[in-house]
Amino acid sequence: AKEPVRVLVTGAAGQIGYALVPMIARGVMLGTDQPVILHMLDIPPAAEALNGVKMELVDAAFPLLKGVVATTDAVEACTGVNIAVMVGGFPRKEGMERKDVMSKNVAIYKSQASALEKHAAANCKVLVVANPANTNALILKEFAPSIPEKNITCLTRLDHNRALGQVSERLNVPVSNVKNVIIWGNHSSTQYPDVNHATLTTSAGEKPVRQIVADDEWLHGEFITTVQQRGAAIIKARKLSSALSAASSACDHIRDWVLGTPEGTWVSMGVYSDGSYNVPAGLIYSFPVTCCNGDWTIVQGLPIDDLSRKKLDLTAEELTEEKALAYSCLT
Template identity: 85%
Template sequence: MANFEEDQRDKKLLHGDHEMVYNPNSVSIVCVKGFSQIGYALVPMIARGAMFGPEQSVIIHMLNIEPKAEPLNGVKMEMIDAAFPLLKGVVATTDVVEACTGVNIAVMVGGFPRKEGMERKDVMSKNVSIYKAQASALEKHAAPDCKVLVVANPTNTNALILKEFAPSFPEKNITCLTRLDHNRALGQISERLNVYVNDVKNVIIWGNHSSTQYPDVNHATVNTCDGPKPVRELIKDDKWLNTDFIKTVQQRGAAIIKARKLSSALSAASSACDHVRDWVVGTPKGTWVSMGVYSDGSYGIPAGLIYSFPVTCENGDWSIVQGLKIDEFSREKMDATAKELVEEKSLAYSCLN
């Protein structure tokens, strides 16, 4: 199966701020739970080039549970009917081994949702079971350098569970999605200042993909005709930035569910494409993005958590941005979301036993 990073060569093209690399071979991607809201939004985006650019062919593997086999096959039929020029193959299966065999990228959309009357431990126990089976299949059958993005909630801790059951996977190859929160923060700043969202740079999401996350603008800038300007200097409203802005980003998912009676599938799918594209291709010079990655103790965050940090990406690898000044307000917020992740980790490990 084609290895995206090792086979990069030949033709280069521009894709927004990114320099995309043409690969004459196909990249294989598994989208777990391809019939879900997010999966249904994600697979056509991948097939149209949103994840790897307009000249990278792809083979998409979609996995779901046996009762969803027929609708999953319906999605496969639609993918074929859409005649995407980049789509070189579609696999729709309920067999986790078939789904994971040879894949270069795995986007883990499936998880057990919390239902009325369920305790957190009940949900965690269900997800431990799900991710145990999928982790084992990926470890045994995916390409050796397979990159994994966990989307399903609780995304940080699900990623931690996956690593527990795929011990040979490099820590750097398992991440979780906080790019959705990052993009939400960019959108809020863009709307507040009435500027193009592409002109807003370097917001940070610290911590958990939950209501304890900390959207931080202390290092963010906006490109103006006079050069980059700090977000705080342009907005001139610290009270809003320290209260309503943070709450809006933290609670955006719930607000969307309330408005459309469904989860934010479209924006989550788009953010997943952004996450993988930057990871594989690299972040533009001078720009960082937010990714849930293994903590190495940076910024005083306990090592061994999957925690959202500002990262830069190059040559298919990510690195935590170092040396950022952390004020007292930020320190408190960062520690609070780390505490929640420590509690989730403890709960997940109790389910392992």
């Protein structure tokens, strides 16, 4: 039998946490043959709720779940973890300045970076979900210098999956027949959902989505804005932000990273930019990646047209500004 993998979920008493931990305990993230030990962290005001989640995990009697640590102590939470899914953060509240929210999250990610660096297992893989996800991941990277930068990522897979979903609905085809959309840049409304390289599996082989949709107005307009604004649309409808789709996409992100992407398929991940596609190095930016043996590689050589170039640059500019704002909070 396989040794259990320790998976940390921060913000585990929150709504995404509540959807995510049972998925992990059922093997959705790491496979149905992989035992897990869940480490759940939240803050003292949520300690009782966190304990309630732990009770439910016990009550669900998940065969793969070999242990649960539920704590408000970051060191205890981070000790020995192989995977860290960072969902906890300070939410933007009505009337709050961007700088104030940034400053709260910078403080959180700075201290959790140190706890992970000192106490996580060697080669721990980190996924930041909490917003501002790209910049929180960058702060985590800066303050955990001994964790390899390739191990620190942020979630744009939900946006990627939303883009697949929009194409699937538009063409009335199963979503599993659509692949290779790309989310470029920030997990924010400046992200660029790109269908230029996406394909549809048909009985006559793989066809470009652009060619099958054959409606540039939709592809350049409503498709992009729907994906960019989907988070807000969910809040409007549910009076709560995306949770089940965020949890499911976080599982997709880690699963593909650890177990590999299928041949011929790429996914979107926020990763540390090396300057590929002329994106400034030193940002956490969402790129198309393939994964093999536990490592991601940015897909190279895709042609970028003028319209796309502008959108790649616009979202990079926003991330550069966010980075400066985050650094200004550090003193």
